[in-house]
Amino acid sequence: MTAAPKHQGRFGESVTRVEDRRLVTGQGRFIDDLVLAGMLHMAIVRSDRAHARIVSVDVRAALEADGVVAVLTGVDFAASGWGDIPCESMPPAITKGKWVRTPFPSLPADRVMAMGDPVAVVLAETRKQAQDACELVEIELEDLAVVASMEAAIADNAPQLYPDAPGNLCFSAELGDALKTEAAFAQAAHVITLQTRQPRLAHASMEMRGSVGVFDRRLGRYELTTSTQNPHSVRRLLAEAVLKVPAHRVRVSAGDVGGAFGLKGRLYPEDVLVLWAAERTGRPVKWVPSRSEAFLSDFQGRDHMASGEMAFDAEGHILGLRATTRHNLGCRLGPATGVSPFLSARMLAGPYVLPAAHVRVQGVFSNTRSTTSYRGAGRPEATYFLERMLDKAARQLGLTPVEIRRRNLIPAAAMPFKTALLDTYDCGDFPGVFEKALTLADWDGFAARKAVSAINGLLRGQGISYFVEVSALSNERMSVQFDPTGHATVLAGTFAHGQGHHTLYTQMLHDWLGLRYEDISVVDGDTDIIPYGGGTYASRSVTVGGSALRRACDQIIVKATAIAANLLEADPAQISFAEGIFTVQGSNKALSLSEVARAAYRVLGHPGALGVGLEAVGTYTAQPQNYPNGCHIAEVEIDPDFGTVRLVAYAAVDDVGVAVNPLLLEGQLIGSTAMGVGQALMERVVYDEAGQQLTAAFTEYAMPRAEDMPLIISALHNTPTKTNPIGVKGGAEVGTIAAPPAIVQAIEDALGFVPEPALTMPVTAAQVLRAIHREKRTEEETK
């Protein structure tokens, strides 16, 4: 897919990253690298029970320990008057405001609701002293009845966690057209039913969350440095909901952030607690967890169940879909807990011609950690259900997985396509993407590869999945500022945490304004420098950030043209701009953009009517949004003696609209595919029936390693979107969406039978081996 990359290149070219020199030389600045004079360390005493009343917290012994400065409890926090962390992700158009609000104090005084909930915080001179003193805090808890899973929470007579949430339901809402769907089912030649389950996942970014809080007594300001994806959201939530102060009294900034994947999207209790402790002690306060503390306190992802039925006509055309999509929300609502449920409901419209649909979406409380977005957020849940549904239908209708998709994919000529649910897909050539993927993966040549695997005693299978997702959430604001030396700085409202935005935005400025790389810098992640921003999540940044930046650059050219006209003593209409140079038509007079920018700051010779300096703000609001899509094909080999599944080939064709930097895009494809492989084959957060989380270390929560990843071949089949000025859709989550159903279908194909009970992610070796043995027994019994 990629030619040898350049070190400097235009929009659309493969360019190495401007970020990397500092990262490969050990000069990244992550949260744990931040050390401030007089800084205290915060350690947190956490609940070892899943659901209990807090009877008492005795801090006296801990206060006597070496180096301890303060020990604070939920009672202290309640007395401070600091507000709860709110949920702000329930779409009013769908819920009609009907959802159960949950209390979310950063340090609870009365009740713990999941293992790992904070009960007290210790502040000490060193991290070790703080951790050691945690052992001396005496806590008395009185156990309450526990519901440790979604299944337990919705069972009859389950203990109810909130008085206003009967059945432990936070919400139950509907999308689509019930009557029309009923009519479609009445016409059906075939009705296929299915239930799917997504494991609960840990984002497990290599850098854990962490925060440093400072209270500036002189100015009455709160300053938080935190490992986040979204500094402006953190600031707004802190100012509006927790502190109830104007946002200008809160600064939130972030340095390098070591991965996030949805984990670090919004405000967390520990962000609040470091600021609270900093104000109380008058000293900077740092919190960085251990890995096991991160596993217990981080919000988690997925944990979803979908069930429903799909109606087909006699030729295998889809007539309608009826489904319930149900998400385990955990013990209380975090700011973004509503994102995945409603996106999964919406995206059940899928890439196929689906004339009628009726979807119920429910959120369930349980004594587990709150859930939040996890790379893909709702699209993987919807895609898995739809793709497994098509696989099952293909079997029952006697079609191949390829043929059933061919018959149902939305034709390019049908675009824009109004779905049976909420969205209208603006563009895309789904059948073109599909056929290109079949060719790329050599789908038809599979039999020869299967034969080779068989010689080695291995079972080989292939699986295919198609997905459509939605990108460009929310709005964005980008500015370009020239300084008096004629150099440009991009102030980005998005916030990079590994994606390489600084490179992408530099490419854009280089291409659109003709500036040299060394004359461009990009700043993000500081609310004192950047007045507003949406952060980075959901494949949004290049689309919304890039579009806003395009508009800012267009304005720069307009403004600079007027200044250049004055300097060149020409009519602005006579001035043209190309490759960074203003020229006067029909003359050899020329000025560079940098020279024009410098002139704009001069007192002499620059008319006041043209303003002072050169800067522009560009904004973009995605109305409507856009729809990246793609087709991924997986091949696996199973060792029938051990049940081990190895992904041996993976081919992906995606429609990302326009690729700004194919090298970086390929990195997103491979990285997201690795996370999809993890979900399909190995990752699962496990709680026992008492709500004890059993997976709190890398030895207990398996993730893909170097040996688990095959080479990935990929191609693009782009249809640029007209919903934004640069045509870009989005491409950072494709693998987490597409890989799981393709891999599970490939496993079934390799086995040559459909296991009963159905394979459930993660499809571990033990599960595969059990399926093989069960099938052998059945065969012997029927002989």
Added chain:
Amino acid sequence: MSKRIGSFAVNGKKRDTIIEPHMLLVDVIRDSLGLTGTKRACASGNCGACTVLADGQPVCSCLTLAVCSQDKALETVEGLRAADGTLHPLQQAFIEHCAAQCGYCTAGMLMTSKALLDANPRPSREDVKRALSGNICRCTGYVKIIDAVLDAAQKINAAREVAA
């Protein structure tokens, strides 16, 4: 808990600092010597982010007591590039192949790869995968890291042949 002066040879320089018997090598490297390129990520030897070289061998500095590392030649990511700032071929290859995304696992990947190439200048793709099997990366999906290590090996060998 007796404090004492510990003496370390890090990236070819002798560094003295106060240590205590319980202190881990990663804490001394990061907190006492200020070499924050080495990362803490699991503190249990499972992820390799804290990998440094001790007498050329990759070790998890989160599992190594500082007192036991005093007589060893230690190498961290800060010591990879030449004194004149020229990047090590591995660092250069990581840039060329876009082998870093968030960059948090990168130091550990580089140091593990350096130990591999020092011991085995012509590794196969499978050799590289095996060598890196103790290092977790959550962003890249490993493919570009493996490509970078193989490319660096080739460049190092080519330079050696020219010199010879």
